[in-house]
C-alpha cells in the first residue's frame with residue numbers, strides 16, 4: 508500500500524493554527540474510513556503493534572479482543588480525552604486540530620468490539636476540545652456517518668478523573684473517582700456493559716492504521732515502539748508544546764525537536780507526574796516507549812540552576828492533594844510523604860526523616876486501589892535518587908544554593924467542584 512507522505516502522521520495536513528479540520532478536508536486527505544467485518548480490525552491493530560497512549564502502554568488489540576468476547580453487540584467504547592495531567596497538552600492538540608481522526612478511531616473501535624454506543628470524555632476545563640469534538644459529531648450526523656450514537660461527557664478537572672474506572676463511575680452517574688477493581692472495564696463498565704476505554708491519541712492512531720495498514724505503521728517507529736508519538740515538551744526548551752516524533756526516539760532527539768534546551772540540563776522528567784526523574788547524563792540515549800515508559804507523553808527539561816528537591820516536594824504536594832481519599836495508603840500515605848518532602852525542601856528535615864521516606868515508599872508500593880499512589884512513589888523515589896546531592900545539602904545546611912521556585916506547575920485544584 509502506497510500512501511502520500513503527508514497523510515501518515517497524526518498532525519500531518521493543515522496546521523493547528525487553522526483550527527479543527529473539517530469532515531470535508533479530512534475525507535479529501537485520508538479518504539473514507541475503511542470498514543472491517545467480524546472484528547477483523549483487531550488483528551490489524553495487533554499486527555501494527557499499537558499500544559495505549561494514555562499512560563500504561565497496554566496493547567490495544569488485547570483490550571479490544573477481551574471486550575469483543577463479552578460484547579453480544581452492546582459493549583460501550585469511551586474515548587478518554589480527560590487530559591488532567593497538568594503539563595500535558597497533546598490530547599487537546601489532537602482534539603482541537605484532528606477531531607475526525609479521533610472520531611474515526613472511536614467508530615473503528617466500536618465496530619471492532621461490536622459496541623452499541625460511544626462516548627468522548629473531556630475535562631470541564633478543556634472547552635476548546637469539547638467545542639471541536641461537538642462540531643465534528645454534528646458534521647458526522649449531518650453526513651449520516653454515525654453507525655452508533657456518539658455523545659460527549661464532561662469530566663471534573665481533577666487528576667484521578669482521567670483514570671479509566673473513575674471515568675466509568677462518572678459515566679454511570681457517580682463521582683469521578685477510581686473504583687476498586689475487579690471487575691475490569693471489559694467485564695463490567697458503563698451501564699454494566701463490557702467497556703473499552705482508550706486514550707484519544709490511541710484511537711487516532713487506529714484511524715491511520717486502518718488507512719495505511721500495519722506494515723506502514725510499524726515502519727514509522729522502531730524496535731517495537733511502532734508508529735509515532737505525541738509528546739508535550741515542557742519547561743527549559745526553546746519550543747515548548749506538542750511535537751510528533753517517531754516511536755522509539757531518544758530523549759535527546761525529543762529535546763532537539765523542541766529547539767534544544769535553554770540552559771544546562773540537570774535532569775529530565777520523563778512521562779509527566781506519573782513518570783520519573785532521570786539525571787541528564789543518563790537521559791539522552793533513552794528511547795521513549797522502549798527504555799523508558801512514555802506515561803502521559805510529557806518530557807520536562809529541568810535546568811541546573813533550580814532546586815530539584817523543592818520541585819519534587821511541590822509535585823508531591825499536588826499528587827497528595829489529588830488523592831481521591833478512598834484508600835488509606837493513598838490518603839494518609841501520600842499526605843505523609845508530601846509533608847516530609849516539604850520539610851526536607853524547607854530545610855527542616857533530619858536524616859531519619861529521609862530514611863523514613865524511603866521506608867514509606869516501600870511500604871505503600873502496590874497498596875492503592877488504583878495506580879495513583881504508585882505513580883507518586885515512582886516520582887518521589889526517582890527524585891530522591893537523581894537529586895541525592897541536593898537532598899544531602901538540605902539535610903546538612905538547611906537549603907542548597909539553587910533557585911527554589913518551582914518551574915513545573917503544581918496547581919491547587921482542591922477548591923474546584925466535582
Ligand SMILES: Cc1cc2nc3c(=O)[nH]c(=O)nc-3n(C[C@H](O)[C@H](O)[C@H](O)COP(=O)(O)O)c2cc1C
Nearest residue numbers: 559560561587589590591669670671705706709878
Ligand atoms: C490517576 C490516573 C489518571 C489518569 N488520567 C488519564 C487521562 O487523563 N487520560 C487518559 O487517556 N488516561 C488516563 N489514565 C490512564 C487510564 O486509566 C487508562 O489506562 C487509559 O485511558 C487507557 O487508554 P489506552 O489503553 O489507550 O492508553 C490515568 C490513570 C491514572 C492512574
Ligand code: SF4
Nearest residue numbers: 831833834837875877
Ligand atoms: S489509590 Fe488513591 S486515587 Fe486510587 S482509588 Fe485509592 S484513594 Fe483513590
